[in-house]
Amino acid sequence: MLVTWRYRLRNGLMEKFDPRARWIFSLAFLFAVTMFWDARFLLFFFIIAFAWYFSSRAKWKETRRGWYLIGFILFMMIVINTIITGGGAGGVVPPGGHLVWPQGGTFPLFDWHFHFGLTWERLWFAICQVLRIGGISAIFLIIPYTMDPRVYGVTFRGLGLPDRFAYSMELAFRYVPTLARDFGTTLDAQRARGYEIERVKGGIVKQIIRIAPLIVPVTMNSILTGEDVTNAMDLRCFGTRPRTWLNKLTFHWQDYALIGFSIFMLVGAVIAIYGFHIGNFWVPYFWLKLAE
Amino acid sequence: MQKKSWKFGTREVVYSAIGAALYAVLSLATNWIQLPSAGNVSFRPAIVIPLFFGVVFGPIVGFIAGFLGNIISDLIAGYGLWFWWDLGNGIIGLVPGLIAVWMTTYKATKDIVWAEVFSVIGVLVGMGVASVSEMWVSGADINTVIFANFIPAIVPDLINGLILLPILLIAYAAIVKRSGR
Structure with missing residues (x-):
């Protein structure tokens, strides 16, 4: 995907x-x-x-x-x-x-x-x-x-959002390609096991349950990854003092005018x-x- | 360690981000999955993500997963930004999060029933807020809000959420048991 x-x-x-x-x-x-x-x-x-x-x-x-x-x-x-x-x-x-x-x-x-x-x-x-x-x-x-998706976090931090919320936003934007890749891998793996997402038989309930073999592994895998990320961030003392951001934003005259x-x-x-x-x-x- | 509903530490920061990214990716991914029996109704199985993250990690994580996930999904799909609908999706995750502190094993019948009940309330309140906003933004009357916005939004969300949430909770219970976290 x-x-x-x-x-x-x-x-x-x-x-x-x-x-x-x-x-x-x-x-x-x-x-x-x-x-x-x-x-x-x-x-x-x-x-x-x-x-x-x-x-x-x-x-x-x-x-x-x-x-x-x-x-x-x-x-x-x-x-x-x-x-x-x-x-x-x-x-x-x-x-x-x-x-x-x-x-x-x-x-x-x-x-x-x-x-x-x-x-x-x-x-x-x-x-x-x-x-x-x-x-x-x-x-x-x-x-x-x-x-630019890379500046959403720093933008909202600049607009007054607390550091942790802004960082969460930044992290979410960065996670998207990784999770999309994981989803693609899971879909391919399930298909290799004979999983048919396109099968049209069954009612709404069956159709929705058929999506579970895709949603469950991707979600559980990302939760396990999250534990590792949390540990890594804690070990680096995340949140003990204000963050610095990779991209810096500066107001110019046209921004004040706007x-x-x-x-x-x-x-x-x-x-x-x-x-x-x-x-x-x-x-x-x-x-x-x-x-x- | 005792659970705290409104805590927003490192763990919550990470799971908010994962929940939002997951909601966005699964929303986009399931857009192309056709559900023939559902006709033209837009089905979004990914709605279970803010519900699940709310129930497991608390109201703030649930809120961010829904709110930010919907924003990211719309940004990628090119639909622009619709603040009140994003807020509605956030509320969908926030309300089930209110029972996160009472969750014990996640697979007990009592846990699942409470999770389902609060999910229904979350969907009704969240989509209610988003739909009513159309009266202010678009000048729609209450009939339009109910029949063109509210009902088409809640029906698929409830069906998807109520079916998939127990499956995810049982899977998560297995992970908790195995990892001891």
């Missing part, structure tokens, strides 16, 4: 920023954008998100798998939320509104009359959902493609929503004119 990280150096503008500054920006963006349902504000965030996304220089063929998943989730949400259930969209869209089919409709073959409660306001809400979720997705989808912008964005969002009471769900006049 081949496990490869999605990261590779692309020399994009995004990579010029310190990973800590990028996390602060991403989280500030998430908290800021989730305060709004006004499409004008959401469009602003959407543009920022995709400007950020394209600064990575990641190609479509690299990221398309993630986008397909997001597209599927978004489609399901909008179809169920807006078209089928119309459940008030989490209390955002006011009740009532302008019906898309005020007279209802008739199934041509059976002559069944139906009343469909879809409103223009809910359709506009669906557009807002696309802008909001699309923006959030662009910010977070690009992280694995542009952030952090400043992140704070401005978040504080601005809070002031807009709680100070000026703007940014809540809003439907433009031209859209409601379509209902007439």
Whole structure:
């Protein structure tokens, strides 16, 4: 089994920023954008998100798998939320509104009359959902493609995570290729003994139990290895004083600028929503004119 | 030596990392294993890893195995980062970890039953938190959250977790007995 990280150096503008500054920006963006349902504000965030996304220089063929998943989730949400259930969209869209089919409709073959409660306001809400979720997705989808897995530990240590947690994170990233290799070896060994993972006979329970000969040896083997690693770390006095890290991170002027912008964005969002009471769900006049 | 629920020493650091890496690798590895009887439902047998690491090594190890393992798995698969779903996976490992101090032999019926009960609670709470977050992030209504997020998430997790957890606990009991650890 081949496990490869999605990261590779692309020399994009995004990579010029310190990973800590990028996390602060991403989280500030998430908290800021989730305060709004006004499409004008959401469009602003959407543009920022995709400007950020394209600064990575990641190609479509690299990221398309993630986008397909997001597209599927978004489609399901909008179809169920807006078209089928119309459940008030989490209390955002006011009740009532302008019906898309005020007279209802008739199934041509059976002559069944139906009343469909879809409103223009809910359709506009669906557009807002696309802008909001699309923006959030662009910010977070690009992280694995542009952030070196070797710096996750030191990054989160720099963001205030305790040493032990950050080290655990670092260790986990380093274990992945080893465990993937162990899994491949176990799979090959079991197959050599006549194990058939692809056998389709049996119900769900049998299918799941059939996976046990793979999961059990890999898990138990890694637990035994873990004891040795623990002993080795204890013998080297792990945790008795603050750690030093192989990769050092240093803030530069562009990182301070990004952090400043992140704070401005978040504080601005809070002031807009709680100070000026703007940014809540809003439907433009031209859209409601379509209902007439 | 007496067990402590919330201890996070060297052993816990190592097993958190192993649990997370294992959860990530097995999630990715079992993605390509087709379960024809399950239709289009996404099955993830690896969900047993945070449950198992929680029950055996405690709540912090269980939490990190689920939380970090889900992050790594998504990073490798290229799905980006979805904090609330990562948190939900962390809770799945944390809740069964609450009974780690009461575990005795791991293969006794009582131990297995309690592990299963807390695993069910962990899956319900973890996926509940993750699903409800969609109301805040995506503006989904409660019906969508229940039928499009919560139920499709808990059903495969419960089936996989409840079947595979006793198998892993019995295997672990044999290792404990043999190694005397």
